[in-house]
Amino acid sequence: MRFFVTTPFSMEKPVKNQLLRLGIEVDNVTEGRVYFNGEQEQLAAACINIRCGDRIFREIASFDAFTFDELFDNVNKINWADIIGLGGKINVSAKCVRSKLMSPSDVQRITKMAIIKSIQRKIKKDKLPEINEEYPIEVHINKDKVTVALDCCGVSLHKRGYRVKNAVAPLRETFAAGLLEIAGYRAEKPFCDNFCGSGTLAIEAAMIGLNIAPGANRNFACEKFKSFDARVFDSARSKAKSEEKDILLNVTASDISPEMVDMARFHARRAGVENHINFKVCPAGKSIPKGDNGILIINPPYGERLEDRASMITLSKEIGQMLENYSSWNRFVLSGYKNFEKAVGKRAQKTRRFYNGNIECNLYHFFEKK
Numbered sequence: 001m002r003f004f005v006t007t008p009f010s011m012e013k014p015v016k017n018q019l020l021r022l023g024i025e026v027d028n029v030t031e032g033r034v035y036f037n038g039e040q041e042q043l044a045a046a047c048i049n050i051r052c053g054d055r056i057f058r059e060i061a062s063f064d065a066f067t068f069d070e071l072f073d074n075v076n077k078i079n080w081a082d083i084i085g086l087g088g089k090i091n092v093s094a095k096c097v098r099s100k101l102m103s104p105s106d107v108q109r110i111t112k113m114a115i116i117k118s119i120q121r122k123i124k125k126d127k128l129p130e131i132n133e134e135y136p137i138e139v140h141i142n143k144d145k146v147t148v149a150l151d152c153c154g155v156s157l158h159k160r161g162y163r164v165k166n167a168v169a170p171l172r173e174t175f176a177a178g179l180l181e182i183a184g185y186r187a188e189k190p191f192c193d194n195f196c197g198s199g200t201l202a203i204e205a206a207m208i209g210l211n212i213a214p215g216a217n218r219n220f221a222c223e224k225f226k227s228f229d230a231r232v233f234d235s236a237r238s239k240a241k242s243e244e245k246d247i248l249l250n251v252t253a254s255d256i257s258p259e260m261v262d263m264a265r266f267h268a269r270r271a272g273v274e275n276h277i278n279f280k281v282c283p284a285g286k287s288i289p290k291g292d293n294g295i296l297i298i299n300p301p302y303g304e305r306l307e308d309r310a311s312m313i314t315l316s317k318e319i320g321q322m323l324e325n326y327s328s329w330n331r332f333v334l335s336g337y338k339n340f341e342k343a344v345g346k347r348a349q350k351t352r353r354f355y356n357g358n359i360e361c362n363l364y365h366f367f368e369k370k
């Protein structure tokens with residue numbers, strides 16, 4: 001079977017690295033997708049252990065279609081009876097980009113009709129009851145190239161289950177894990193987030209350090225699919241649990257707001273890592289590093305969403321001071337503030353572009369001073 005992991009913008013490489021570390025061979029990487037071939041075992045390992053992908057799909061077919069008839073015929077010739085069988089709920093979603101077929105609702109309707117007719121050809125029934133498990137099917141048309149894929153996750157991979165309270169502008173868990181992968185965080189290194197908000201970066205760091213699999217405590221849509229064996233997931237979960245480590249970490253999460261620190265602590269407790277994170281209420285400028293050669297990742301307010309322009313100037317000065325305090329560390333700042341480098345009075349050695357939600361951001365990397 002061929003699968004692909006969809007990734008946040010520019011996160012293909014971290015996802016590829018994680019698959020390789022799981023012993024899963026990567027077949028191809030395209031914008032926003034990392035492909036691999038495998039069986040249910042590889043799928044289960046990827047679902048449970050991948051930290052920074054969005055979703056995992058099984059690719060069912062890929063073809064060119066310029067008309068609705070071509071779309072219907074190509075979907076209809078797939079043997080859907082073997083994939084869905086009798087009774088599955090068929091839930092089709094569609095995305096159309098720069099193609100002749102640009103109406104998602106028509107693509108959805110015609111795809112579903114083609115699937116039903118295909119099943120009816122094999123299972124001779126006039127009506128198919130949709131009473132059992134859901135099959136989320138995604139049709140993606142980009143420049144007339146159609147991909148038909150089965151969403152194996154159902155719920156996006158960022159839903160680990162630990163984050164339940166609402167903070168202002170939190171990072172997605174998967175995106176935070178991707179930033180940690182890019183920064184090269186490992187259990188032996190000190191880690192700090194001085195603008196921790198709901199705690200995402202520190203919690204993800206502690207989970208990486210303790211080797212806690214992000215998907216071990218949730219379910220995946222494919223566990224209920226007709227042709228999948230749920231026991232494969234049970235053994236992947238047991239394997240992940242047996243590989244967790246109980247070691248000392250040096251992870252710090254602080255924020256100026258006591259309410260946010262409480263929330264971060266609450267989420268950390270739910271994730272099972274509360275005792276591995278040092279929580280502090282502290283303005284970022286007053287924070288000092290605990291240990292040498294660590295990794296600092298912060299996601300301060302950008303101005304657009306949380307603060308007004310004037311307070312950004314004061315905050316930028318404080319961030320400049322904090323970056324100085326941590327000069328023996330590798331420092332990463334994710335910011336959508338356009339004048340960030342000018343405002344903090346420092347030029348980053350490396351800058352990478354990302355999207356945090358819909359907001360274009362840069363990840364500014366200030367190398368450790370030796």
Ligand SMILES: C[S@@+](CC[C@H](N)C(=O)[O-])C[C@H]1O[C@@H](n2cnc3c(N)ncnc32)[C@H](O)[C@@H]1O
Binds near residue numbers: 168195200201284285
């Ligand atoms: C964009 S949010 C961080 C979101 C976080 N990454 C998450 O995933 O929930 C920015 C945080 O910075 C905090 N903050 C604002 N000014 C600060 C300062 N001077 N020192 C420390 N924290 C500050 C806010 O309380 C807020 O929680």
